[in-house]
Amino acid sequence: MVFTEKELSTPKVTIINNSKYCVETTLFNDLIEAIGMYDHRVISEEISLYLTNDKEMIDLNRKYFGKKANTDVLSFSNEFREAPILGEIVINLDFVMKEDDHDRYLKRVFVHGVVHLLGYDHINSREKLLMNEIEEKILKRFEL
Numbered sequence: 001m002v003f004t005e006k007e008l009s010t011p012k013v014t015i016i017n018n019s020k021y022c023v024e025t026t027l028f029n030d031l032i033e034a035i036g037m038y039d040h041r042v043i044s045e046e047i048s049l050y051l052t053n054d055k056e057m058i059d060l061n062r063k064y065f066g067k068k069a070n071t072d073v074l075s076f077s078n079e080f081r082e083a084p085i086l087g088e089i090v091i092n093l094d095f096v097m098k099e100d101d102h103d104r105y106l107k108r109v110f111v112h113g114v115v116h117l118l119g120y121d122h123i124n125s126r127e128k129l130l131m132n133e134i135e136e137k138i139l140k141r142f143e144l
Contacts, residue, residue: 075113
């Protein structure tokens with residue numbers, strides 16, 4: 001199989017929406033392009049995006065992180081690297097839609113999830129500061 005350069009560099013976000021909300025799915029690929037200006041790994045690898053609700057997010061947070069709490073976003077990196085998949089991001093749309101500017105907040109939590117997939121975390125204050133700086137640079141490129 002022969003691929004053109006455009007096909008090789010086109011970001012791909014596979015989306016499964018298990019929530020009651022409809023979202024504009026093209027915005028996620030647009031965000032990936034903005035993130036790709038910061039880190040090229042997101043251009044060549046696929047990201048799986050799962051949109052869910054409060055109940056399922058609480059279950060996932062408890063199962064994988066041992067926390068019995070609701071949250072807006074979880075990220076699962078592909079540690080095995082058997083396929084060109086950067087990882088999976090789970091976004092709780094019930095949580096996001098409670099925000100006044102939920103469109104902007106959705107973009108922020110998606111970027112936050114991707115930055116986690118790139119290997120950044122906020123376990124301590126130094127890492128949190130670095131992660132916030134990276135997110136702000138990306139969001140500025142996307143004019144947020």
